[in-house]
Amino acid sequence: MKKRYAFIGLFLLITAAIAMIYGCSKEEVQMGQSPAVDSQVAGSVVVTAVVTDKDTQKPIEGAVVYVGNFYKCHTDSQGKCAINDVPARGSYSLGVFKGGYGRYQTSTMIFVGDNEFAVILEKKSETPSSLTIEGEVVEIVDNKGSRSENRYLKIRADDGKEEYIFDELGSNEGFEEFIDKKVRITGFKETGFIGWQHTETEGIYVESIEKIGMW
Structure with missing residues (x-):
């Protein structure tokens, strides 16, 4: 009978030891795991433009400045305008348009930092009737x-x-x-x-x- 109780006690002791080891190992794995990393989202920037007349060097008011397909602004009396919240994600088309002038269009890179553009427009030779x-x-x-x-x-x-x-x-x-x-x-x-x-x-x-x- 004593041997039987001793065997049961030994079995319980071994079971408890295994459970303790497993629990520690599990905790170590959990503590050692790297935290989930959210995918990085590119920040937004302000794109500014200054538009002037090629011949007079004076600012052009009312020019349309657009970046990509969804962002645009209209220049003020100083020939300036700003577009807020443009995702800084690389290449965009940049265009400037004003009736009576030749259109300006190019491809440019926009990243976090300074995104200011100076644009010169030239008047068309013919005045529309x-x-x-x-x-x-x-x-x-x-x-x-x-x-x-x-x-x-x-x-x-x-x-x-x-x-x-x-x-x-x-x-x-x-x-x-x-x-x-x-x-x-x-x-x-x-x-x-x-x-x-x-x-x-x-x-x-x-x-x-x-x-x-x-x-």
Whole structure:
């Protein structure tokens, strides 16, 4: 009987020792594990631009500065503007546009640090002539519902001819209240940009717009 109790006691002692060793080993593994490392997210930076006239060296007000497909600003009376919260992730397209000037476009690298650009624009040799057109403002939607969806605003003249319409900054936006309305537009033909890709195309810069007919 004593041998039996001794055997049981020895068995329990060995079991406890094994449990203690396993517990210590498990704790050591847990303590030795490297903490999870979150994937690094590139920081955001401010991109600034100063735009001047090549001939006069004076600042150009109202120029559109855009970085990539989603970030843009308009220069002030000092020819300056800033775009906040641009992800510092490397290569971007950089463009500057102002009606009456040749467009500036290049590829640039944007990282954390100083991202200031000095841009010189040259006036076009020909001055666009004024025109007046009547028609209906229509909205065109490409790739509706997709990530590459684009919306365009045009004026459709009575003869069916369509022209893109731009505000004074060369943007194809700001005329939503006139959609499906008949209007009279006074302006001039010039190159502007459309869509999130800032595609360069010709259209009408609107100097004045008014509804006509029964609305």
